[in-house]
Amino acid sequence: MTTKRPEAVAAIAGQMRSAVSRRRLLQVAGIGSAAMVAAACGTGSSDSAGGEASASAAEDMSDTEKVVNWSNWPLYLDVNEDTGEYPTLAAFEEATGIDVTYTEDVNDNNEFFAKVRTQLEQGQDIGRDLVVLTDWMAALWIQSGFAQKFDKAMIPNSGNIIPRLAEVSFDKPREYTMPWQSGFAGLGYNVPALQSAMGKDALTSLDELFDPALKGRITLLSEMRDTMGCILAWKGFDPSNFTDAQFEEAIAALTEQVDNGQVRQVTGNDYIAAMESGDVIAVIGWSGDVIALGEDFGFSLPESGGTLWTDNMLIPALAQHKKNAEMVINNYYDPAVAAEVAAYVNYICPVEGAQAEMEKIDPDLATDEYIFPSSAMLDRAYVFMELTPEQNESYSRLFEKAIGN
Amino acid sequence: MAAVLPSAGKQSQVSAQRKSRTGYFLLLPGMTWLAIFFAIPFVTLFMTSLQAPVAGKSGQYVPAFQVSNYPDALAEYWPQFLRSFFYAGIATGLALLIAYPLAYFIAFKAGRWRALMLVLVIAPSFASFLLRTYAWKTILSDEGFITSFFNALHLLPDDRILNTSIAVVAGLTYNFLPFMILPLYAALEKIDPRLLEASNDLYASAFTTFRKITWPLSLPGVVAGTLLTFIPAAGDYINSELLGSTQDRMIGNVIQTNFIEFRDYPTASALSFVLMAVILVMVFTYIRRAGTEDLV
Numbered sequence: 001m002t003t004k005r006p007e008a009v010a011a012i013a014g015q016m017r018s019a020v021s022r023r024r025l026l027q028v029a030g031i032g033s034a035a036m037v038a039a040a041c042g043t044g045s046s047d048s049a050g051g052e053a054s055a056s057a058a059e060d061m062s063d064t065e066k067v068v069n070w071s072n073w074p075l076y077l078d079v080n081e082d083t084g085e086y087p088t089l090a091a092f093e094e095a096t097g098i099d100v101t102y103t104e105d106v107n108d109n110n111e112f113f114a115k116v117r118t119q120l121e122q123g124q125d126i127g128r129d130l131v132v133l134t135d136w137m138a139a140l141w142i143q144s145g146f147a148q149k150f151d152k153a154m155i156p157n158s159g160n161i162i163p164r165l166a167e168v169s170f171d172k173p174r175e176y177t178m179p180w181q182s183g184f185a186g187l188g189y190n191v192p193a194l195q196s197a198m199g200k201d202a203l204t205s206l207d208e209l210f211d212p213a214l215k216g217r218i219t220l221l222s223e224m225r226d227t228m229g230c231i232l233a234w235k236g237f238d239p240s241n242f243t244d245a246q247f248e249e250a251i252a253a254l255t256e257q258v259d260n261g262q263v264r265q266v267t268g269n270d271y272i273a274a275m276e277s278g279d280v281i282a283v284i285g286w287s288g289d290v291i292a293l294g295e296d297f298g299f300s301l302p303e304s305g306g307t308l309w310t311d312n313m314l315i316p317a318l319a320q321h322k323k324n325a326e327m328v329i330n331n332y333y334d335p336a337v338a339a340e341v342a343a344y345v346n347y348i349c350p351v352e353g354a355q356a357e358m359e360k361i362d363p364d365l366a367t368d369e370y371i372f373p374s375s376a377m378l379d380r381a382y383v384f385m386e387l388t389p390e391q392n393e394s395y396s397r398l399f400e401k402a403i404g405n
Numbered sequence: 406m407a408a409v410l411p412s413a414g415k416q417s418q419v420s421a422q423r424k425s426r427t428g429y430f431l432l433l434p435g436m437t438w439l440a441i442f443f444a445i446p447f448v449t450l451f452m453t454s455l456q457a458p459v460a461g462k463s464g465q466y467v468p469a470f471q472v473s474n475y476p477d478a479l480a481e482y483w484p485q486f487l488r489s490f491f492y493a494g495i496a497t498g499l500a501l502l503i504a505y506p507l508a509y510f511i512a513f514k515a516g517r518w519r520a521l522m523l524v525l526v527i528a529p530s531f532a533s534f535l536l537r538t539y540a541w542k543t544i545l546s547d548e549g550f551i552t553s554f555f556n557a558l559h560l561l562p563d564d565r566i567l568n569t570s571i572a573v574v575a576g577l578t579y580n581f582l583p584f585m586i587l588p589l590y591a592a593l594e595k596i597d598p599r600l601l602e603a604s605n606d607l608y609a610s611a612f613t614t615f616r617k618i619t620w621p622l623s624l625p626g627v628v629a630g631t632l633l634t635f636i637p638a639a640g641d642y643i644n645s646e647l648l649g650s651t652q653d654r655m656i657g658n659v660i661q662t663n664f665i666e667f668r669d670y671p672t673a674s675a676l677s678f679v680l681m682a683v684i685l686v687m688v689f690t691y692i693r694r695a696g697t698e699d700l701v
Contacts, residue, residue, distance in 0.1 A: 114665045216563055258651050264568050266651055279547045279567060367457055389463035404651035405662040 030210045056145050056317030057313055058125060060287045068324040070130040071112075073311070074104040074269070076181070078344035081347075086228075086235075088340050092331045098324050105112045107230035108268055109137040109223075120146045125318040129325040132180045136225065136387065138312040139170030148315040154326035157333035160352045164378070165310060169386055177312035178329050181288070181347035184370065184381055185226035186306035188299050189282040190275055193217075205303045206234040209282055210257055216264050217281040219271045224399040225384040227254070227266070227309030230284050239307060239382040247395060255402045266403040288347035299370065301380050308381035310350070342371050414461075454674035464668035471671070478675040482659050486679070489655040492570070492645075493638035496577035500585040500634050501627065503578070508589035508626070512596075526586050527590025538576055538647050545572050545648070568650040576644035584633035593619070628695050636684055656680055 022041055077086050089100055106112045112133070116126040120141075133141065141147045152158055158178060171177045187203045194200055198213045209218055220227045228247070229239040231254055237246040257263050264280060265271075274280040275297065283290075290299040313332075315325050331337055335353030342349040343361050349371055358366040369377050386397065457469035479486070511522045529537060545551060545567040552566050566572050568574060571643025604614040649655075656676060663673035 031664050110666050110668075114668070117668075216565060216568075261563065264650055270647075273542075277543070277548070279565075390461075393463045393667065400666060402660050404654040405659055405666075 014267065046232060057148050057322070058318040060321050061320045062268045062323035065321060066096075066324065067101065068098055068105070068129045068321050068328055069101045069123075069127060070325070070328065071103050071105050071128045072132045072180070075289075076104070076132070076345055077102065078309075078341050088332070088337050098327065109134050113137060113140075120144070120317060123318065125320060126316050129319040129321040130313055130328060131316055132311050132313055134309055134311050135168065135170065136384070136392070138177050138274050138314050139386065140389075141314060141316075142171060142176045143197065146317045148317060148319060148322055150178075150315070150326060150329075151323070154323055155330045155333065157330045160333045160335060160338075162350055162352050163202050165350050168310075171312075177314050178333065179286050179350035180311045180313050181342075181345060182308060182310040182350060183347040184287040184299075184301055184306050184373075185221060185223075185230060185284060186287060186299060186301040187282065188271075188275065188285035188293075188297065190278065190280075191296050193278060193281040202298050202300055203282055204219060204300055209284070210262055212262070214281055215260075215262050217279070218263060218283060219265045219267055219274060219280050220263055220284045221271070221286070222266050222268050222403070224396055226286070226307050226309065227284055228395070228399060229382055229384045230305075233305035233382060234302065236304070240304070240385050242385060248398065251398045251402050254399075258402060258404070273353075274285055288345050291346045291370055299379060303340060303380075305382055306382045308348075308378070308383050326384055330362060346370060348373060365369075422473075432494075449477060450674050450677060453504060454678050456671045459626050466671055473562050474671045475679065478672045479679060481672075484657065484674060485654055485656045485659045486683070488653070489639045489657070489680075490683075491654060492574050492633050492653075493641075495574050496581065497631050497635040499574070499584075499649050501581050501631060503626075504582060504585035504589050504630065505623075508586050508593055511590055512593035513598075523590070526583055528601075534580060535643060538580065538643055541576055541579070541648060542567060543574070545575075563583070567648065570649065570653050572648035573645050573653045573655075576648045577638045578639060580641075580644065581634040585630040587625040588629035588631045588633065589623065592623045592629075596622045609618045624695060628692065632688060632691075636688075639684060640680060 078088055079086050086102060089102060092098070093100055112131075116128075119126045138147075150158075152175075155178070158174070161174070161179065165179050165182070166174065168174070168177075187206075187209060189203045191201060194203065197217070198208070198211060200208070203209060208214075224362065228250055231250045232239040232242055232246065235246070235250050235253055236251065258266075265274070267274070269289070271280060271283045271285055272293065275283060275285075275290075275293065285299070287299050290297055313329050315322055319325065332341065334350055335351050336357045338349050338351035338354040339357035339361055342354060343365055346368075347370075349355075349358075355366055355372045358371070365371055373381070452468060453466075454474055455468075455470050455472065456466035456474075457471045459465040459467055504612050507526075511519055511526075515522050543549070547565050547567060552561070555566065556564055561571075563569055566575075599613055600622075602617050602619050609617065639655075640657050642655055642661055645653050645655045645658055660673045660676050660680075663669045664678065
């Protein structure tokens, strides 16, 4: 959920990615045709959307090939900035002997899906054993038969999931997905710049965000659910349960702010660079990103409410190292490991017991409301309504039209 | 005699045939390339642009003959079309204004620095297009010296350059400038200096010499340069995405949104096709007008 880098960067990442999958293809061909046959069998069944999990499973090569290919969003895993190593991942590799290829090539849900969609539909392995997708996109993958059911016996730590996330509408008993991180979309701001523009230390409402003093100095998120969730709540509607008319009213409010020049840009992760350079003073942005910017920057959940989203780990159909991927998931549901990740990424940790572990790492972070939110805070955070494909399409069109596309 | 002639004729016929066959063989690589990378995608794109959606399945389409995709797409996105041609037109004009004196200087005045200057013109292209556009974000930043300078003169309507149409046009001009300079240079460099001397000897002023000799002889370069600048600029989306605001979206952005966000492949294909058609028509009219069919 962190980024939308421009297409060209994604394309480069994609090319690197496909080089890997080509190599894998050759490996498979060399080892034997069993997997190929399995993949071919999968073709027919996963064409019919909503196919059974078993139909989308390939023969598991986990025991012979000690590897996992994991695609995640950028800046979403603890990293040692000097060596470029991921400490929690390195520890996992050492303990299990499994070699994890970690790629930060998910920049945008739609963009990532567009990249692998054809392969998924034709029943081909996309060369990834573990991907991280936001709720609504994960739901789409499950409905379309693009995901594999977990073997929960391989994920004994899955019981550590926090109760609030243990059940979701699109994956009731959590058979296909486990949350990676959650986060808020709300108001981010540059404190000194805000001070000189408005004489304030913090933003608390969208009224202030749309104050003429900030004209041309604010950006919104290109992720429709996050921007529209905040605006719906601001207009007094419930982002978890709204009507077409209410959505259109919120779109009208957005259009007004875009047309009068209040909104400078609508971006993915680019807003972070714009905030750092000082061009942008305030944003609707993602909690962890803004907090990670440091002292001069602040984040708040608007008084009227913001959105709460979750990114989920999911094993794509026909992934060939399912068991290894499940071991990775299990590893990150160990509270101590989860705390280590949370200390770096600043997003909401989905693992029960991580808070106690965090005490040992950094007591300040253990009481951080943006990592371990209080229930009062969660009351103001809305999970965006689940949309049918038709709703998704018509709402996306209204949104893109409002932002000039 | 009579017996020799026909056989000689036959021989030359055979060799002529062989020659003409060689010609076709030489065409083969080019034709194959065109077939694989142009004709096939072209036909696929055209067929996609006529597809119809499957009811109840978002993002799925079946082959059809839905011509209405075209007027629908145009009705929805004509402002972005107009804007693309407008921005690309201004950028091309600006590029010509900047490139002509530069190419003229390199061709006639640079002397031994000529090779170095040509390398300098191309050098920026060694860095990625995307990276160079990102660099402009920093250069045109609100706190940067360029913006501060123009702001001190109260010349900017929005008090900023970045994320305005000015930035988009500037980015387009910058990014496609080498495509203008190089053909201009090639045309100017070919001009025989003796013609200029002759003009001078006949008491033509420097301006008349330019108007009557240099400019007409450089026209092929002007035509090639404007085409090479205008066509990619009209379809570009990176400059608008990185340097523009929501008010500056061009047709490339819309095509991208339709492909990736909406998964509306027919509309995106129809838009691409219209873009191609409009550019083709403009190019043909332009070349006819410029009267340089034989030179391009």
